[in-house]
Amino acid sequence: MVAASHTPVSQVMTSYPGELLHMDTVGPARRPSVVDDFSRFSWVFFMEFKDEVFGFVQDLVMRLRNESHKAMRAIRSYNGGEFKNSRFENFCRDLGLEHQFFYPYTPPQNGVVERKNRTLVEMAQMILDEHRNSRRFWAEAVNTACYIANRIFLRAFLGKTSYELRFGRQPSVKHLRAFGCRYFVLKKARHLDKFESRCLDGIFLGYASSSRAFRVLILEAKQVVDTCEASFDETMPCTSPAFEFSGDDDEGTPIFEDEEGAVDVGDIGANAPAAAPAPSATSSDDDGGPLPTASSSLPRQQAQAEAGPAEDAGEVTSEIVPSRQVQRDHPPHRMIGDIHQRVTRSSVNSLAFFSHSAYVATFEPRDVSHALSDPNWVNAMHEELENFERNHVWDLVEPPPNCCPIGxxxxxxxxxxxxxxxxxxxxxxxxxxxxxxxxxxxxxxxxxxxxxxxxxxxxxxxxxxxxxxxxxxxxxxxxxxxxxxxxxxxxxxxxxxxxxxxxxxxxxxxxxxxxxxxxxxxxxxxxxxxxxxxxxxxxxxxxxxxxxxxxxxxxxxxxxxxxxxxxxxxxxxxxxxGLQIKQDLEGTFVHQAKYTRDILKKFNMRDSKPMTTPMSTNTALDTDEDGEAVDQKEFRGMIGSLLYLTVTRPDIQFAVCLCARYQASPRTSHRQAVKRIFRYLKFTPELGLWYSSGSSLSLRGFSDADHAGCRIDRKSTSSTCQLLGTSLVS
Structure with missing residues (x-):
């Protein structure tokens, strides 16, 4: 007998962020996690006891309700004791939430959070293995993985990151740094000797949750702090003996072990497991930008308990006891291998190799000096000159008399x-x-x-x-x-x-x-x-x-x-x-979906509210001489972009041509009409022309006219269309 199979979900089941939350917990130190069904935005917390789950979930739900004007509908979790209890039932009943449970030992029923847990665990393992970081920092690595995943992974079927779906704007990734790299913190002491170092060595351990700051382990003070007044050296990972800690058991203890009793939530600080520094949730709402100085984001109760009078004001730290032990025993095979074996070329990962081979520059240089700094553009220039040689484009000759060479x-x-x-x-x-x-x-x-x-x-x-x-x-x-x-x-x-x-x-x-x-x-x-x-x-x-x-x-x-x-x-x-052509046995579909997305981005209309029609039936355009004038160059650029789109979009042709009449002196009302067309394109980016196979080739024409329809000079508007069989050709 085998377990029943489960049909995978191939569509978006919810319609807005916060409608449904998936929850689960993961060991060994009870890490709760929460995933929003629509955006896949995730939160993670760390706790010591199972009964702390309710507090995390309660804070998160209340904060999400305050963020959005749309109601939260349900939460979904397994039916463990930390979720199935009277406090949870009363909380859900008071807020009108449906609490859904999935059947025990049936992960596919809660596959969203199960898949997210696996993703975060694998990312954390890679983060730690990249520079041989200590396994003591597994919690910080998970927080960092969650923070990054929210900003770089695209939501299936929607083509946007979780951050963009939740907040409506693209996240900044300029502030992302390599986990475990060297971090130099500026000393703030007022009295320093002339030759005393002005900075402290540290290890970068991720991002603060409640402020725009970085989390850093200060090696000299043996403390984890939040700071932004520092500089990175991502070329020097902290893997030297000075950064090793005694007692690391990287081989004997797994980072996570999936078990019932673990949960995914995020964004609110929580107690970390005893074996790791206490990170707060990595899915902070800020997107990078300038990082102000901030204090450590430990829970208030823990901060008050640990903060003493000798600590600096505004900075709360978590203590880690490092060791100065240096490993001196290095087996010969770890250093030089078999001395009798020939030196061979090291193996290369095929995916990395082909990815590198297919790499091209994504920026366009302004001039030759910028192009020469990129080997991809240098290769392109060599290719052009080689084309000249193959095609015998020119001959090197003496310049003719009285001749002005062309540049x-x-x-x-x-x-x-x-x-x-x-x-x-x-x-x-x-x-x-x-x-x-x-x-x-x-x-x-x-x-x-x-x-x-x-x-x-x-x-x-x-x-x-x-x-x-x-x-x-x-x-x-x-x-x-x-x-x-x-x-x-x-x-x-x-x-x-x-x-x-x-x-x-x-x-x-x-x-x-x-x-x-x-x-x-x-x-x-x-x-x-x-x-x-x-x-x-x-x-x-x-x-x-x-x-x-x-x-x-x-x-x-x-x-x-x-x-x-x-x-x-x-x-x-x-x-x-620019015409995208898709052929099959039934016919040919021609569209400009990519071009549509490009012009929406070009004119900052990608995040506009979609409209179901290209024009308003209640608005009649005229010269609007009393209206405010707008940028003529921008207006003409918008009209020109839309005119080329009418090649496969006859549904917008009348609206575009109507707006094009006012290019000589565009007003705010005219620009609003053009933006209405862009908002309609946002709603229908995939429309195009369909040419059926087997259609007859008989040519038919249709015409229509709007007699004296212009409000300004009462001129008429006429139009024709020609079909080859059932296919529109003109």
């Missing part, structure tokens, strides 16, 4: 994937085309680009015919076009400083570069068709982005191979011009 400039840009992560660092050496003179440095500059309507027609046609679309990117696109004019960019050679490079092919930044690239394609159109033996291939080109598909896999592969032989290509994710 160059490095441009740095991160390329992002569909999920918004940086996938590639792109460095481009561009010509300063504004220095070019017409009919001397260039003749024609015009080059076609694909219209968005043509791209939608391609998507509709491909979905109807069942074509599998692929997207390719031409590396250094404009370097593949030949130019006829004699152009000399001012890029000096290190060996021949008196010479310049004469271009054989187009360079990014030249006015004629796009035309030269399209001339290389043998046709001045952007849509290319190929029919061979009953099979068809369709190709759409937008500068360096190519999307293509066909009825024959052989034909599609042949085209990809031919392009790769002629140009340097890279196969990209299903993103074309």
């Amino acid at each position: 160059t400039k490095w441009v740095f840009k991160n390329k992002q994937g569909e999920d918004g992560m940086v996938v590639r660092n792109k460095a481009r050496l561009v010509a300063q085309g504004f220095c070019q003179k017409e009919r001397i440095d260039y003749e024609e500059t015009f080059a076609l680009v694909a219209r968005l309507e043509a791209i939608r027609i391609l998507l509709a046609f491909a979905a109807s015919k069942g074509f599998k679309l692929q997207q390719m990117d031409v590396k250094s696109t404009l370097l593949n076009g030949f130019i006829e004019e004699e152009t000399t960019p001012g890029f000096e050679s290190a060996r021949f400083s008196d010479r310049v490079y004469k271009l054989r092919k187009a360079l990014n930044g030249l006015k004629q570069a796009p035309k030269a690239w399209y001339a290389r394609l043998k046709i001045d159109k952007t849509l290319f068709l190929l029919s061979r033996g009953g099979d068809a291939l369709i190709v759409q080109i937008y500068v360096d982005d190519i999307i293509f598909g066909g009825s024959s896999h052989t034909l599609v592969s042949s085209f990809a191979e031919q392009m790769s032989r002629e140009f340097e290509m890279s196969l990209m994710a299903p993103v074309f011009l």
Whole structure:
């Protein structure tokens, strides 16, 4: 006979923070823990006796009720004596809380807090093992793990950290430091000898709960204090014999042992276990920022009992008795290993190796000097210059007489994937085309680009015919076009400083570069068709982005191979011009969810209140000459961002075009209308266009007009839309 299986939860069961709290306890020193169901925000406490659990929970529940205007509905725990008693029952009844219990020896019924306990224990073990910190500090390590987890782990299905879900703002992580690192505390004594040290050595043990301060073990005083007037040295972990403590039994005592009678709660200080310094809850509500000087956060009763007249005012400490014992017996095999064995390359963790290999810079340098400080951007610059060599872009020549060379400039840009992560660092050496003179440095500059309507027609046609679309990117696109004019960019050679490079092919930044690239394609159109033996291939080109598909896999592969032989290509994710394309057997879905999130972040609307409609039916916009003027540049930027979003969002097109009429003199009322559109996008970020497979290719058009609808000049507003079968293309 085996235990029954439990179906995992695959959705968010609550709707706001504080609605349901999960509770449990963990040994050996009775650590209660509490986890909020919605945000997964966690609290931990330390206690000596089981009957202390009620006080922790009572304080936490009352504080959470004061924080939020929404009612707490229930708490869930196992039915141990510390939870199932008259005090708990009366407390829950008075507050109208439902007290839920899970069946004994059935952890899946309280899986939220069980999983959190395991996470915190494993994090604490890694924190202690990282720099061989003493196991005496296990409680401080758990507190630190809880503090960090609340600020860095993303809540499943919601995509935000626990801290952000609870407080509505992103947490700061600038103040996070390596646990167990060296910490130097400034001495505050008034009379110091001239050559006396001005600082005290310490060990960093985490973060204070009730103040913005760090918890530090002062080695000289043998005390744990809260302070912020110090400096860190994270390169020097405290692992030397001077920091060892006698009596450490790291091998014989586990950090935690899961047993009934342990609880997870947090944020309020509690007595620590006798074998460890007394940390307060690590899930403090502050998010870092400036750390003011603060006192130790031991419980008031314990602080009053231990504080004596000799202690410094405002600073309460917890005493630890260190040992000055130095370990001198080091077995030879621990130092040099087998002297007869050959020296081999040490093994490397595969995950760490590939993570390091795939690492790219996430910032964009302002200029070359900043780029040269990062090896990732240096590699990108080398890659660009190697492209010049492979494509025979220029020749080193003597400068022609009476010639003014054209300058160059490095441009740095991160390329992002569909999920918004940086996938590639792109460095481009561009010509300063504004220095070019017409009919001397260039003749024609015009080059076609694909219209968005043509791209939608391609998507509709491909979905109807069942074509599998692929997207390719031409590396250094404009370097593949030949130019006829004699152009000399001012890029000096290190060996021949008196010479310049004469271009054989187009360079990014030249006015004629796009035309030269399209001339290389043998046709001045952007849509290319190929029919061979009953099979068809369709190709759409937008500068360096190519999307293509066909009825024959052989034909599609042949085209990809031919392009790769002629140009340097890279196969990209299903993103074309910012359009995210998802194909399946039923059709193609095109959306701009990533772009929507980006513009919400750009205009600080990511945390705005969602709206269910893009416009208010009661508000009619006009010039509002009496209204307050707003920043015209910002307003136009918002309109421009929304206009590109209408490629896949026809539901906002009328509202955006209506607001765009007032770009010349925007007012507060106009900006509020635009923000209303952003709030609607916050509510519907995943909407897009659906192109059904097997749809007919009959073209149909619809039109409508609002006769004399403008309140200012009574002009009419007309609109049309065209559908290819059931697919919107224009």
